[in-house]
Amino acid sequence: MNQSKAWFSVIGLVAAVVVAACGGSSPQSNNPANETGTLTIWLMNGSAPQAVVDGVNADFKAKYPKVTVNVEIQQWGDIGTKLDTAFAGSTPPDVVELGNTLVAKYAAAGALEDISGKKPSFDNSSTWLQSLTDSCTLTGKLYCVPYYAGSRAIIYRKDYFDAAGVQAPTSIDGLLTVGQKLMAAHSSDPNFSALYFPGKYWYAALPFVWDFGGDIATQSGGKWQGSLNSASSQQGLNTLTNLVGSLSRADKTGDEAKQDQAFAQGHVAMIIANGWEVGVITDKTNGNPSLADKLGAFPIPSHNSGQTAPVFLGGSDFGVAAKSPHASLANAWVQMFTDSKHMAEMATVGGVIPNTTSMLNLGTGINSTFYNAAKNSKFVPNSQNWANVENANVIPDMLVKIFTKQQTVADASNAASTKIATILNGG
Numbered sequence: 001m002n003q004s005k006a007w008f009s010v011i012g013l014v015a016a017v018v019v020a021a022c023g024g025s026s027p028q029s030n031n032p033a034n035e036t037g038t039l040t041i042w043l044m045n046g047s048a049p050q051a052v053v054d055g056v057n058a059d060f061k062a063k064y065p066k067v068t069v070n071v072e073i074q075q076w077g078d079i080g081t082k083l084d085t086a087f088a089g090s091t092p093p094d095v096v097e098l099g100n101t102l103v104a105k106y107a108a109a110g111a112l113e114d115i116s117g118k119k120p121s122f123d124n125s126s127t128w129l130q131s132l133t134d135s136c137t138l139t140g141k142l143y144c145v146p147y148y149a150g151s152r153a154i155i156y157r158k159d160y161f162d163a164a165g166v167q168a169p170t171s172i173d174g175l176l177t178v179g180q181k182l183m184a185a186h187s188s189d190p191n192f193s194a195l196y197f198p199g200k201y202w203y204a205a206l207p208f209v210w211d212f213g214g215d216i217a218t219q220s221g222g223k224w225q226g227s228l229n230s231a232s233s234q235q236g237l238n239t240l241t242n243l244v245g246s247l248s249r250a251d252k253t254g255d256e257a258k259q260d261q262a263f264a265q266g267h268v269a270m271i272i273a274n275g276w277e278v279g280v281i282t283d284k285t286n287g288n289p290s291l292a293d294k295l296g297a298f299p300i301p302s303h304n305s306g307q308t309a310p311v312f313l314g315g316s317d318f319g320v321a322a323k324s325p326h327a328s329l330a331n332a333w334v335q336m337f338t339d340s341k342h343m344a345e346m347a348t349v350g351g352v353i354p355n356t357t358s359m360l361n362l363g364t365g366i367n368s369t370f371y372n373a374a375k376n377s378k379f380v381p382n383s384q385n386w387a388n389v390e391n392a393n394v395i396p397d398m399l400v401k402i403f404t405k406q407q408t409v410a411d412a413s414n415a416a417s418t419k420i421a422t423i424l425n426g427g
Contacts (some may be wrong), residue, residue: 037326038068039333040093042086045073047097047148047316052345056337063336067329087111092321094330097147100135100315100379101386107143108384112319113327116142121331123339124356131313131377132355138382145334146355148346149315151374152204154195155263155278155366156270158296160185168298171305172211172239179247182269189267190249196259196268197244199252199403200396204272205240207300207309210378212236216395217381217420224381224424226417228398229410237402237409239303244403252403255396264288272300274314275370276351297369310378315353347371383424394419 043053057069072093074082080102086092087106098106106112119125119142132146161167161178164185169175179194186192197204209215214233217224227233244252250262259271260280264287271277275297282292299308318338320330336342343354347362353374354362363371380386389395398416401407407415 042093042096094324112143134379144317144319147316149313149353160269191267193249195247195270197248198250198254199400200255202395208240209236211309226420229413229417313377
């Protein structure tokens with residue numbers, strides 16, 4: 001799901017690109033100038049600046065002058081229904097942008113081409129972001145090409161830090177210490193949160209689980225087993241619970257949808273956020289533009305001092321429909337969009353994280369923190385049934401029960417792990 005714009009739950013942030021020759025040889029083996037056909041491309045609203053899309057299509061037209069490319073912009077709100085209908089029909093779009101957590105569903109259903117053998121033909125495929133690569137991989141086969149990502153880091157008020165005499169922490173223990181000093185410095189404000197953390201914010205909870213070596217679920221012998229109740233996962237959840245209890249006055253039954261507004265109102269020192277949320281916070285209409293020069297960012301710290309916690313990358317991948325009559329041309333279009341030239345444009349013009357670690361240095365200013373955070377990423381269980389876990393709100397419900405003290409970490413994580421295993425195994 002696209003986490004840089006709607007997310008992530010999406011999140012909602014990755015589209016799978018599957019490019020395989022479906023009848024006929026690849027366009028690279030023929031004269032590109034003689035290739036004919038019409039490609040239909042589905043891109044999600046807001047995923048790429050029009051200037052970048054136009055540039056890709058102009059370059060493609062120069063190489064394949066007799067091929068027509070029709071780009072159709074889709075909305076995130078109804079994309080699941082539209083994809084289900086399109087893939088069930090006989091004429092789906094040739095290339096689709098897919099939120100990264102949607103890929104497994106359509107790959108398992110046979111809707112996407114297996115491009116395992118074509119991976120080397122894509123620029124920077126050896127340095128694709130790990131989380132996006134994982135999202136494109138099912139049962140050891142590659143079904144898409146990473147497109148772009150969005151990562152999370154901690155946005156903070158530099159002026160609040162300076163006034164309290166604290167600096168950006170480099171460990172989880174340091175995060176607690178800094179937060180406690182900020183809470184003391186703002187003790188007269190009953191609404192103040194050193195670290196604003198809504199109870200259902202599972203994307204921000206996962207880094208703490210992963211940092212201690214835990215995970216959502218593991219697979220063995222074709223069967224999934226929930227692992228949020230493992231000792232490592234529980235250690236991460238207990239650490240997070242202590243932080244939330246000590247530093248956050250956010251709604252423990254709410255989500256992160258309005259955390260930017262809360263930050264902009266001045267009662268918050270830190271939030272775990274996407275890079276694009278900086279713009280929301282400082283928006284002239286709905287935010288607080290006076291904060292523009294008061295914001296900083298640092299990566300979510302690890303319990304190992306000096307290291308960073310793994311983050312979940314929202315984003316999109318490109319996929320080619322298995323039924324596409326022009327799979328080789330669709331392959332070529334995806335290759336062009338994800339080449340070094342246009343990925344650099346996505347970073348510098350689009351302001352999103354490109355699909356390769358080799359371009360993470362293109363992030364500037366506060367964005368550089370979010371780009372660098374993408375170097376250390378993990379992904380949700382890559383199962384065709386994962387969307388059902390999200391729809392059932394298993395992890396958000398677990399967090400709410402823990403933070404509101406309805407259940408202990410052990411009891412809540414046991415129940416969540418059992419439910420996750422049942423859903424992933426098709427129950």
